[in-house]
Amino acid sequence: MAEPLRVIRDDGSADPAVNPKLSEAERLALYGGMMTERILDERMLGLQRQGRIGFYGPSIGQEAAIVGAAMAMAPGDWIVPQYREPGAALVRGMPLKDMICQFLGNADDPLHGRQMPCHYVYRKGNYLSISSPVGTQIPHAVGIAWGMRIRGSGDAVLVYFGDGATSTQDFHTGMNFAGVFRVPCVFLCNNNQWAISLPVGRQTASATLAEKAQAYGFDGVRVDGMDALAVYGAVREAAARARSGGGPTMVEALTYRLGPHSSSDDPSRYRDEAEAAVWRARDPLVLFRRHLEATTGWDAGREAGLEREIGDAITRAVAEAEAAPRPAIDTMFTDVYEAMPPHLEEQLARALGRR
Numbered sequence: 007m008a009e010p011l012r013v014i015r016d017d018g019s020a021d022p023a024v025n026p027k028l029s030e031a032e033r034l035a036l037y038g039g040m041m042t043e044r045i046l047d048e049r050m051l052g053l054q055r056q057g058r059i060g061f062y063g064p065s066i067g068q069e070a071a072i073v074g075a076a077m078a079m080a081p082g083d084w085i086v087p088q089y090r091e092p093g094a095a096l097v098r099g100m101p102l103k104d105m106i107c108q109f110l111g112n113a114d115d116p117l118h119g120r121q122m123p124c125h126y127v128y129r130k131g132n133y134l135s136i137s138s139p140v141g142t143q144i145p146h147a148v149g150i151a152w153g154m155r156i157r158g159s160g161d162a163v164l165v166y167f168g169d170g171a172t173s174t175q176d177f178h179t180g181m182n183f184a185g186v187f188r189v190p191c192v193f194l195c196n197n198n199q200w201a202i203s204l205p206v207g208r209q210t211a212s213a214t215l216a217e218k219a220q221a222y223g224f225d226g227v228r229v230d231g232m233d234a235l236a237v238y239g240a241v242r243e244a245a246a247r248a249r250s251g252g253g254p255t256m257v258e259a260l261t262y263r264l265g266p267h268s269s270s271d272d273p274s275r276y277r278d279e280a281e282a283a284v285w286r287a288r289d290p291l292v293l294f295r296r297h298l299e300a301t302t303g304w305d306a307g308r309e310a311g312l313e314r315e316i317g318d319a320i321t322r323a324v325a326e327a328e329a330a331p332r333p334a335i336d337t338m339f340t341d342v343y344e345a346m347p348p349h350l351e352e353q354l355a356r357a358l359g360r361r
Contacts, residue, residue, distance in 0.1 A: 010230045010231075010258075011240060013025055014234075014236070014296070017296075018296035026239035026242060032077075033301075034298070039077065039096065040290060041312055041316055042093065043093030044066060046092055047064040048066075049317075053324070054269040060111075060123040061122070063267070065091065066264045067285065067290065068231065069234075070233060071261050072166070074238040075094070075166070075194050076091070076093065077097055078238045078239075078245060079164050079241070082132070082161045084150050084162075084163045084164070086134045086164070086165040087133070088136070088171070089124070089136045091136070092126070098128055098133045100133065102320060107327045109124060113330050134147075144176045144193070145176050145179050146165075147163045147165030148189055150163050151163040151189035152187060161190065161249065163191045163192065164192045165180075165192070166194050167195055167196070169200075169206045170209060172209060172215055173210070182222050184224070184254040185223035185224050185254065188252075189253070189254060190251075192244045192245050192254065192255055193219070195257065195259065197231065197259060199262055200277065203267075203277075216257070216258035219254075219256035224255060225256070226258060228260060231259030231261035232260075232261060232293055233293060234293075237257070262285035264286055264289070336354055338357065339357075
């Protein structure tokens, strides 16, 4: 089995043979995005435990695969998430307050509280809505990519999914269609080793998940998902190939879910924490920080300043979001039909106490 692609060496230097050669500003932005996702996750889990939001799905340990992949895509491309990609939405420009309003389901939530908690969407950034069912986003992404090919737009789609999704019909349907019609789609499998409580070894008899792409007629590559530069480089190359007519690529990012599957999960009930400790030693933030220290002069002072800046921004966003009222009752009935049918008008009137 081939070793996954790595860029950042143990001493923090980058392997020149595979280095995507990002500028210092780009690398700092990448690290800032990863740090924002980590701090946001920690803060939102805290809010959930306090009863201030209803549910949260953290991505601790997977920031490199999420933010690195999103940053590798062009502004006109589309991103189709699974259910733990807040970092990708923020890369696409989603304001923190808008995201937190969605967690709360308040009046300032663009969805008016009608979506499940932690299922945000950002149309301005070509970022589709999160959806709970495993793997259902894969055919959606392929359909968008097929439309791009028909229109000749020159854009591509990035779709995120986990190792568990590779056991679904939707994975097969999407991969098969993508291979047959050579659609411009990048399949990013965030292999975090666990499909909730089921280990990846119980998902498949294949040696890797990336090799499944070969059955559908296109390439699959494995990268170290804890290495943000490796993920960025692999996704950038795959997206360029897709835009040029070269068809889809599957990228398997080997990561680890260091925290729970969601705020409703207790991983200590089904996994050995000694395993998590091994992966924690390669925490993607620690790895990338070591790279910045080796190449940019990053130090403890700059680290503390970044943490403070991000923490303050989240604090302000939470305060602004919590100041918004609940959605108006009439939003239960709007945004379904262009013209509200009589039976809904009657229900609305009753809800408002008019009859």
